[in-house]
Amino acid sequence: MNWSCSCISFCWIYFAASRLRVVETADGKYAQKLFHDLFEDYSNALRPVEDTDKVLNVTLQITLSQIKDMDERNQVLTAYLWVRQIWHDAYLTWDRDQYDGLDSIRIPSDLVWRPDIVLYNKADDESSEPVNTNVVLRYDGLITWDAPAITKSSCVVDVTYFPFDSQQCNLTFGSWTYNGNQVDLFNALDSGDLSDFIEDVEWEVRGMPAVKNVISYGCCSEPYPDVTFTLLLKRRSAFYIVNLLVPCVLISFLAPLSFYLPAASGEKVSLGVTILLAMTVFQLMVAEIMPASENVPLIGKYYIATMALITASTALTIMVMNIHFCGAEARPVPRWARVVILKYMSRLLFVYDVGDSCLRPRRHREQDHLTEVYCPLPESRLKTVRNKDLSRGEDVSGLSKSERGCHSKADGGDCARYAALARNIAYIAKCLKDHRAAHSKGSEWKKVAKVIDRFFMWVFFIMVLVMTVLIIARAD
Structure with a gap:
C-alpha cells in the first residue's frame, strides 16, 4: 500500500514539473514572438499617439x-x-x-x-x-x-x-x-x-x-x-548647539569676569582680548558654512553682539584701570562721586574699602590684628613698653618745662636749640599728615574704580544672560 502511494505521488510531481517546463517554454516562445511582432515596425522617435492632435x-x-x-x-x-x-x-x-x-x-x-x-x-x-x-x-x-x-x-x-x-x-x-x-x-x-x-x-x-x-x-x-x-x-540643531552655541555662551560669560579681576594683577585687558579672539574664531567657522547673503544668521548675530560687549568691556576696563591708578597727583574725588559711588553704590554692590574682607567689618580685623601682635608678648616686654611710654611722657613734660624755663630765663642758646627741634618735629608731622592725605586720596580713587568695576560686571552679566535667553527662545 505504501509503495503504491509513493508511486502515485512521484507521478504527480513529475507531471507538474513537466507541465511547468512546458508553460515556461511556451511563455518564452510567445514573449519572443510578441517582442518581434511589436517592434518590427515600431519607432521610438515619435510621440506614440494615433492622432497627432491628441494629448x-x-x-x-x-x-x-x-x-x-x-x-x-x-x-x-x-x-x-x-x-x-x-x-x-x-x-x-x-x-x-x-x-x-x-x-x-x-x-x-x-x-x-x-x-x-x-x-x-x-x-x-x-x-x-x-x-x-x-x-x-x-x-x-x-x-x-x-x-x-x-x-x-x-x-x-x-x-x-x-x-x-x-x-x-x-x-x-x-x-x-x-x-x-x-x-x-x-x-x-x-x-x-x-x-x-x-x-x-x-x-x-x-x-x-x-x-x-x-x-x-x-x-x-x-x-x-x-x-x-x-x-x-x-x-x-543639537550638533550646532553643542559645538557652536554652548562654547560661545561659556566664553561670553567670561567677559564680565574681567571686571572682577583685580586691577593690580595686570591681566584684565589680556583676558578681554583673549576672549575677543576666541569669539572671532567661532564667527569665522560660521561664516565658512553660510552663503554670502545679506541675511545674517541668528547665531552670527549672537556672536556679533557678544563681540561688541567684549569690546565695550575691554574699553571700559582700560578706563577703570586709569581711575584705579590715580595717585597723589590726581585731584580729590568729586563730591557727587563720594555721595553716589562711595556712599550708595558701594553699599548696594557690597563693595568695601580696598583690602577689606567682604565677610567682616574693618574694625574687627584691626582688633584681631592687634590681638595677634600683642598677645604673644610676655609680661616683661609689656612692662618694658609701658616704662618706655612713661619715660617718653616724662621727656615730653621735661621738654615743656625746659621751654617754659627758657622763656622765663631768656637763655638764648637753649631756646634756639629747642626752637629748631620744635620746627623739625612740626615738619615731620606735616609730612606725615600730607602722606596720609595722599594715601587717603589714592585709596578713595581705588575704591571708586572697584565700585565701577563691580557695577559693570553685573550689567554685562545681565546683558549676556538676556542675549542667551533670547537666542534659545528663538529655537521654537
Whole structure:
C-alpha cells in the first residue's frame, strides 16, 4: 500500500514539473514572438499617439529615498529619488489570447518612446536623468518606468534663524520640448512618497507636497505644465548647539569676569582680548558654512553682539584701570562721586574699602590684628613698653618745662636749640599728615574704580544672560 502511494505521488510531481517546463517554454516562445511582432515596425522617435492632435498624458510619482547632502553655502540639495513615469503607447498593444494569455513583458527602456521629463532646477553639469532601467509593458499599451536618480537641485537657503532654521526646497519636473498640448503631466499623489525614506542625521523631513503648475513662458505661447514637489526640511540643531552655541555662551560669560579681576594683577585687558579672539574664531567657522547673503544668521548675530560687549568691556576696563591708578597727583574725588559711588553704590554692590574682607567689618580685623601682635608678648616686654611710654611722657613734660624755663630765663642758646627741634618735629608731622592725605586720596580713587568695576560686571552679566535667553527662545 505504501509503495503504491509513493508511486502515485512521484507521478504527480513529475507531471507538474513537466507541465511547468512546458508553460515556461511556451511563455518564452510567445514573449519572443510578441517582442518581434511589436517592434518590427515600431519607432521610438515619435510621440506614440494615433492622432497627432491628441494629448499624451504622463503620470509622475516621486519617492524620496535619502537626502545625501545639503550644501548651504552653494545652495544645492543632493537627493536620492525613485522616479516613476506612467503613460500609454498606442502602438504597443496586443491581444492576450493570441499570445497564450501573456499580459505584460519587461524590456529595455531605450527601445520605447520615453517622455523627456527633466528636473528644471538642476544644479549640476552632468545629466540628472533616471537610470536606463527596464520598463513594464502591459497588453493595453500602459508603460510603467521605475528608475532611481541622484539629483542636484538648486535650493534657496534662508539662514536667518540658523541653526534653528527650516528650509523649503523645490523639485520641479516637466517636459523639456513638449508643450501642454502634446504632453500633459499629472502627479500620481498629492505629495511625494516618504514611506521608504532613510532618516537623515542633520535634516528632519516634515513633508513633500506636490502641486501641478501650468506656465506660459515669454518665448512661447503654448502652456507648459510641470509638477513641483516642495521638500519641507527642519534642521536638527543639537550638533550646532553643542559645538557652536554652548562654547560661545561659556566664553561670553567670561567677559564680565574681567571686571572682577583685580586691577593690580595686570591681566584684565589680556583676558578681554583673549576672549575677543576666541569669539572671532567661532564667527569665522560660521561664516565658512553660510552663503554670502545679506541675511545674517541668528547665531552670527549672537556672536556679533557678544563681540561688541567684549569690546565695550575691554574699553571700559582700560578706563577703570586709569581711575584705579590715580595717585597723589590726581585731584580729590568729586563730591557727587563720594555721595553716589562711595556712599550708595558701594553699599548696594557690597563693595568695601580696598583690602577689606567682604565677610567682616574693618574694625574687627584691626582688633584681631592687634590681638595677634600683642598677645604673644610676655609680661616683661609689656612692662618694658609701658616704662618706655612713661619715660617718653616724662621727656615730653621735661621738654615743656625746659621751654617754659627758657622763656622765663631768656637763655638764648637753649631756646634756639629747642626752637629748631620744635620746627623739625612740626615738619615731620606735616609730612606725615600730607602722606596720609595722599594715601587717603589714592585709596578713595581705588575704591571708586572697584565700585565701577563691580557695577559693570553685573550689567554685562545681565546683558549676556538676556542675549542667551533670547537666542534659545528663538529655537521654537
